[in-house]
Amino acid sequence: MVSPTGEVLISARWIVPVIPSDTVFENHALVISESVIKDLLPVDTARNQYPNATEIELPQHLLTAGFINSHGHAAMSLLRGYADDRELMDWLGNHIWPVEAKLVNHDFVKDGTTLAIAEMISTGTTCAADTYFFPNAVATAFIENKFRGQVAMPVIQFANAWAESEEQHIQKGLEFRDSIKDSELVSTAFAPHSPYTVTDKAFEQVQLHADELDIPIHLHLHETRDEVENAVAQTGKRPMQRMHDLGLISSTLQTIHMTQLVEKEFDLLASNGVHVAHCPESNMKLASGFCPVDELLRNGINVALGTDSAASNNNLDMLEETRSAALLSKVLTSDATSISAFEALAMATINGARLLGLGEKIGSLEKGKLADVIAVDLSAINFQPIHNPVSQLIYTATGHQVSHTWINGELLYDDYQFTLLDEGRLKAIVGEWHKKIEAIS
Ligand SMILES: [Zn+2]
Structure with missing residues (x-):
């Protein structure tokens, strides 16, 4: 379990920061402190520099901006x-x-x-x-x-x-x-x-x-x-x-x-x-x-x-x-x-x-920006071989391969599971609206 107040180190196979453009970092880590991106550096250096951070290992994933x-x-x-x-x-x-x-x-x-x-x-x-x-x-x-x-x-x-x-x-x-x-x-x-x-x-x-x-x-x-x-x-x-x-x-x-x-x-x-x-x-x-x-x-x-x-x-x-x-x-x-x-x-x-006028705050994985981050799992057979992970992301993946989602540094979707939202309850509520919509059709 990740504490939203502590430092979190996310080590990933690929990190695509969006800025600078046309860049893919391999075997790097993103460090998040509270709601902010604190660092982006090679994974070994990150582990040395942030020994107390909670590490989330994503060895087959691509990390990018939400x-x-x-x-x-x-x-x-x-x-x-x-x-x-x-x-x-x-x-x-x-x-x-x-x-x-x-x-x-x-x-x-x-x-x-x-x-x-x-x-x-x-x-x-x-x-x-x-x-x-x-x-x-x-x-x-x-x-x-x-x-x-x-x-x-x-x-x-x-x-x-x-x-x-x-x-x-x-x-x-x-x-x-x-x-x-x-x-x-x-x-x-x-x-x-x-x-x-x-x-x-x-x-x-x-x-x-x-x-x-x-x-x-x-x-x-x-x-x-x-x-x-x-x-x-x-x-x-x-x-x-x-x-x-x-x-x-x-x-x-x-x-x-x-x-x-x-x-x-x-x-x-x-x-x-x-x-x-x-x-x-x-x-x-x-x-x-x-x-x-x-x-x-x-x-x-x-x-x-x-x-x-x-x-x-x-x-x-x-x-x-x-x-x-x-x-x-x-x-x-x-x-x-x-x-x-x-x-x-x-x-x-x-x-x-x-x-949205938020270009200085979100939209890329840069130090100082707010930690709105996603991980996409590229391990499935339909992604292989991975010559170019960004091509696989855009031309092969759908949203169903998104495995983790952080907003403002908080992990809201953890290995395909909601951490806050109650999916069963939501489906029941949507079911009630379905009946009301059908009733007036
Ligand atoms: Zn519209």
């Missing part, structure tokens, strides 16, 4: 597989929104978020950006399970169980933010849902509050061609131009999806330091289009990865998402060199940290 899921709606895990293989507006309008209208409340969000957290911890995700109704319930689930993340205050013009108007969303969001602002694990952002569901007035207010509080804005933008064409027909402007006119295009803007981009928009994103969260599997499943990741990266734009919700994915496995991102980019560019395994890993880790 994955950062840059976009999701955790509570919607309760709707995983509920209404698949439908067009986006049929899926939303006839299935997802009606269920949400009947069932979404504080408990739905807290229980659904806990389900998502269990999946994320067990597949190597240590931090997630979330946007959904009842952000207080999302934050409670994060904190109870010692999970790190950015919990957004949602803003949308339609009445729902959380708030009735844009003004009320903003007001309740600010109250929530005030209650959580000292949390070590949870940061906040405003999440105006999208250009087609939020008014100019609300965008202006959100920007004002975000500037004052120095917090980011998280926004679905240019998700589909229809979104862009409808906006041009109604306002004469592409949505990104409207956001620019409203003053939203800045280095604290986190844009989600971005499947529709023209030349001058790359310049606008690059010159303002805007971040992009790419959600390849959700985009594919909903036939939304393709984010031009290769071109974004070549323009110096930070691109991170997100799963979106389990209802449009249907899992929260960041290793699968990362492989999809790498493969999709090769197909789109007809270039097999587009997005290497190392670049894909950076997108799933340090780029996500930068998107």
Whole structure:
């Protein structure tokens, strides 16, 4: 058993620190002291230098930074597989929104978020950006399970169980933010849902509050061609131009999806330091289009990865998402060199940290950073032989080979077992929600 207060020495066959890039250390050890990474050095030196540390030996494992899921709606895990293989507006309008209208409340969000957290911890995700109704319930689930993340205050013009108007969303969001602002694990952002569901007035207010509080804005933008064409027909402007006119295009803007981009928009994103969260599997499943990741990266734009919700994915496995991102980019560019395994890993880790404004704290295994760490077991036959462990990680592994997960220095998943979360109890709670969802279908 590992004491969270003592020094822990994790010796591993391979350590991939993410920074410096293109680096694999063999037979090294990572030393964690409380919540912080204290050292990374050859294993023999580490044992001499830290004789009192508790050692965890992982002789067939790859140790790297925990994955950062840059976009999701955790509570919607309760709707995983509920209404698949439908067009986006049929899926939303006839299935997802009606269920949400009947069932979404504080408990739905807290229980659904806990389900998502269990999946994320067990597949190597240590931090997630979330946007959904009842952000207080999302934050409670994060904190109870010692999970790190950015919990957004949602803003949308339609009445729902959380708030009735844009003004009320903003007001309740600010109250929530005030209650959580000292949390070590949870940061906040405003999440105006999208250009087609939020008014100019609300965008202006959100920007004002975000500037004052120095917090980011998280926004679905240019998700589909229809979104862009409808906006041009109604306002004469592409949505990104409207956001620019409203003053939203800045280095604290986190844009989600971005499947529709023209030349001058790359310049606008690059010159303002805007971040992009790419959600390849959700985009594919909903036939939304393709984010031009290769071109974004070549323009110096930070691109991170997100799963979106389990209802449009249907899992929260960041290793699968990362492989999809790498493969999709090769197909789109007809270039097999587009997005290497190392670049894909950076997108799933340090780029996500930068998107969240946490690039100095998490996203890589560097001295002084917070200890968000995962181990992946590469001993199974399908990984052999291991010419390149990072290739095996990105192109062979799935989240099911993640054996250990530490967040903030605390071991939350130990040799495929949760240390804090009660999986049996969680399954029983999810079973109750399953019955309620079936009953109204
Ligand atoms: Zn989304």
